[in-house]
Amino acid sequence: MLLYNRMVVHELTEDAVDGLFHALADATRRDILRRSARDELSVSRLADAYPMSFAAVQKHVAVLERAGLVTKQRRGREQLVRADPDAVERARQALDQLEAAWRGRVDRMSRLLAPVPDPRNDNPRGHGT
Amino acid sequence: MTVTSVDKDLDNLSLTLVADFDAPIERVWQLWADPRQLERWWGPPGYPATVQQHDLTAGGEVTYFMTGPEGDKHHGWWRVTSVNPPKSLDFVDGFAHQDGTPNADMPTTTTQLALAEHEGGTRMELRSVFDSREQMDRMLTMGMEEGIKLAVGQMDALLAA
Numbered sequence: 001m002l003l004y005n006r007m008v009v010h011e012l013t014e015d016a017v018d019g020l021f022h023a024l025a026d027a028t029r030r031d032i033l034r035r036s037a038r039d040e041l042s043v044s045r046l047a048d049a050y051p052m053s054f055a056a057v058q059k060h061v062a063v064l065e066r067a068g069l070v071t072k073q074r075r076g077r078e079q080l081v082r083a084d085p086d087a088v089e090r091a092r093q094a095l096d097q098l099e100a101a102w103r104g105r106v107d108r109m110s111r112l113l114a115p116v117p118d119p120r121n122d123n124p125r126g127h128g129t
Numbered sequence: 130m131t132v133t134s135v136d137k138d139l140d141n142l143s144l145t146l147v148a149d150f151d152a153p154i155e156r157v158w159q160l161w162a163d164p165r166q167l168e169r170w171w172g173p174p175g176y177p178a179t180v181q182q183h184d185l186t187a188g189g190e191v192t193y194f195m196t197g198p199e200g201d202k203h204h205g206w207w208r209v210t211s212v213n214p215p216k217s218l219d220f221v222d223g224f225a226h227q228d229g230t231p232n233a234d235m236p237t238t239t240t241q242l243a244l245a246e247h248e249g250g251t252r253m254e255l256r257s258v259f260d261s262r263e264q265m266d267r268m269l270t271m272g273m274e275e276g277i278k279l280a281v282g283q284m285d286a287l288l289a290a
Binding site (some may be wrong): 027101 | 132159
């Protein structure tokens with residue numbers, strides 16, 4: 001059932017995993033994630049909810065965004081944060097995962113195709129025609 | 130680099146990948162046609178595949194399972210729609226339950242493989258399409274929930290230590 005996810009987890013770079021951990025390791029960011037999963041909220045609405053500056057909230061949102069947990073969309077003068085990505089974003093994510101899986105496979109294919117380097121120069125078969 | 134180009138079509142949910150190998154076409158074909166070789170590249174690192182059934186004929190099936198680091202087994206299948214050795218292979222692939230029956234909750238993808246001689250080596254062109262947007266969405270939702278659960282679970286473990 002979780003095969004695909006596991007595959008994807010394994011194709012993820014260490015950086016991406018670090019990003020996910022880092023994003024979830026902060027109570028404010030987890031709270032932003034919860035709120036934006038329920039509702040589409042603007043960054044300024046979110047900023048009102050926390051005793052911190054607009055810039056600080058924006059920074060938290062950027063960390064969540066880099067980890068792929070939320071997306072930001074501009075509507076008029078507002079930036080809307082949502083945890084539930086729209087159809088285009090979902091297609092992009094799914095195709096990114098498919099790409100990572102196939103790139104991994106192509107890498108392994110080329111390793112299999114690479115001529116095996118002769119470990120010993122004195123191997124008689126290594127001197128043949 | 131082996132991968133020459135990657136194109137993604139967000140409307141059609143398709144991925145087109147071109148890769149060039151420094152090997153003859155017959156050799157590249159064997160990576161697909163020989164189950165023992167297929168096993169060595171299909172699964173991601175740590176999840177080697179064991180191919181059980183391998184019938185590369187139109188209407189034929191490939192069945193396999195991958196074994197994870199904790200001995201966990203993940204089953205999958207291909208249904209071959211057309212084959213023309215050593216040049217092309219079309220198949221649908223998906224995931225299966227533990228008993229090997231196809232899992233309808235997981236996405237299937239249709240893949241078209243084309244091999245051609247190219248500059249003394251072989252060019253491989255792959256086109257892979259998600260067959261259903263609904264299945265694709267479910268996979269993403271599960272992936273996200275699983276990722277969060279995994280991360281939170283590991284944090285809990287760290288805190289408990």
